Amino acid sequence: MTACAIEPAAAEGDDGAPRAGCTITADGTYAARLALDDGCWFPERWTLDGPEPYAVPLPGNQPEEPGTEVQPMDDGRVLIHRLVERRHAFSLLYPTGPGTGELPLGAVECPDPGTGLRLLPPAPGGTRAYALAAGPRSTAVWLVAGGAFGPEHVAEIPGRCSGGAWLDRAGRMLALDREVGGTTKAVVVDLERDGEVSPLLQIAAGSDDRLLLADPDSGLILVGSDAPSPGQERLGWGVLGSTLPVRFPECLRMPDCTVTPFAIQPGQVLTPESCAVALRIDGALGSWVGVWRPAERQVHHFAAPAGWLAGAGLWTEDGVLRLPYDTEEVPCGVAESAAPPRTGEPGGTGGQGHLSPLEPGLPDPVVRRPVPLQQAPFGRLVTK
Numbered sequence: 001m002t003a004c005a006i007e008p009a010a011a012e013g014d015d016g017a018p019r020a021g022c023t024i025t026a027d028g029t030y031a032a033r034l035a036l037d038d039g040c041w042f043p044e045r046w047t048l049d050g051p052e053p054y055a056v057p058l059p060g061n062q063p064e065e066p067g068t069e070v071q072p073m074d075d076g077r078v079l080i081h082r083l084v085e086r087r088h089a090f091s092l093l094y095p096t097g098p099g100t101g102e103l104p105l106g107a108v109e110c111p112d113p114g115t116g117l118r119l120l121p122p123a124p125g126g127t128r129a130y131a132l133a134a135g136p137r138s139t140a141v142w143l144v145a146g147g148a149f150g151p152e153h154v155a156e157i158p159g160r161c162s163g164g165a166w167l168d169r170a171g172r173m174l175a176l177d178r179e180v181g182g183t184t185k186a187v188v189v190d191l192e193r194d195g196e197v198s199p200l201l202q203i204a205a206g207s208d209d210r211l212l213l214a215d216p217d218s219g220l221i222l223v224g225s226d227a228p229s230p231g232q233e234r235l236g237w238g239v240l241g242s243t244l245p246v247r248f249p250e251c252l253r254m255p256d257c258t259v260t261p262f263a264i265q266p267g268q269v270l271t272p273e274s275c276a277v278a279l280r281i282d283g284a285l286g287s288w289v290g291v292w293r294p295a296e297r298q299v300h301h302f303a304a305p306a307g308w309l310a311g312a313g314l315w316t317e318d319g320v321l322r323l324p325y326d327t328e329e330v331p332c333g334v335a336e337s338a339a340p341p342r343t344g345e346p347g348g349t350g351g352q353g354h355l356s357p358l359e360p361g362l363p364d365p366v367v368r369r370p371v372p373l374q375q376a377p378f379g380r381l382v383t384k
Contacts, residue, residue: 024324157197169217184210218270289308322335
């Protein structure tokens with residue numbers, strides 16, 4: 001199936017420059033990003049839980065570097081991660097009338113030039129923030145905000161790790177993609193048991209199996225693996241703790257495009273197959289939005305709102321997709337639309353209609369029964 005004949009809205013600014021993305025808290029209350037004004041980057045906090053979204057600029061004494069990371073906290077402050085030579089400095093920013101207050105939290109030094117450090121996705125609860133320092137032989141997990149005395153080293157994991165997804169609402173079980181001996185497998189790190197590591201994905205002995213996204217409520221996970229097609233990563237799904245194999249729907253296979261899941265509908269505790277999943281689809285002509293459910297064998301394609309901060313968004317429990325965007329006319333906006341009705345449901349709510357269905361003229365998706373690859377591919381999570 002070729003989806004790149006569609007002409008979607010590109011994730012670029014009005015001047016054609018790439019648009020910086022944003023990070024949203026786990027509860028959807030705040031977002032943060034680096035904004036650009038007259039060639040200068042500065043942190044910006046978005047408030048999303050009010051009647052209308054609004055932005056608060058948090059500029060410092062000098063412009064930020066383009067690679068600076070920012071992450072919102074649940075109390076409205078913004079964590080900023082700056083690289084100063086080989087020291088990674090962390091501070092909390094907050095508005096103080098006309099200016100910006102800054103609370104330094106300390107720094108992490110990475111003397112090995114082969115070690116990179118980046119923030120992990122926002123932790124559930126929003127009071128703590130973690131960073132991952134991946135070295136050539138091992139990876140460290142740091143608590144960089146929310147600790148008692150500045151950055152704290154909480155775990156050391158053999159192998160080089162990447163990715164990062166939270167598997168529970170307590171912010172205890174962290175999934176990482178660990179590379180050992182040239183093969184990447186997703187593992188679970190228990191942050192309350194000195195970083196105890198256990199396997200999570202084992203689809204085939206020599207396959208690369210990465211965890212892309214996880215929903216703590218339903219246990220639904222999205223994975224990337226080359227087990228069904230060696231040398232080519234496929235998008236699949238499964239349920240944590242299930243004995244059923246990972247499935248790789250044919251409708252998620254778009255050879256000319258890159259498909260990235262970025263949000264799963266929360267609150268569907270007993271029905272993971274009914275969770276709506278939002279997909280960022282990148283093709284030769286730009287980016288657009290796909291909506292898919294594991295119980296269905298088709299992807300619904302939607303034009304992204306103009307100015308979408310591509311790859312950012314979240315679902316509400318009742319199935320409304322919220323996508324942040326900024327344009328010259330609306331510098332802080334959120335487009336909303338209800339998920340397409342499940343198969344067999346009459347009609348749908350339609351949301352606010354800010355997402356328009358694409359009419360790409362694509363052939364009907366190929367209906368092909370997923371082939372089981374291996375029994376019991378998931379390790380069960382046991383919290384003691």
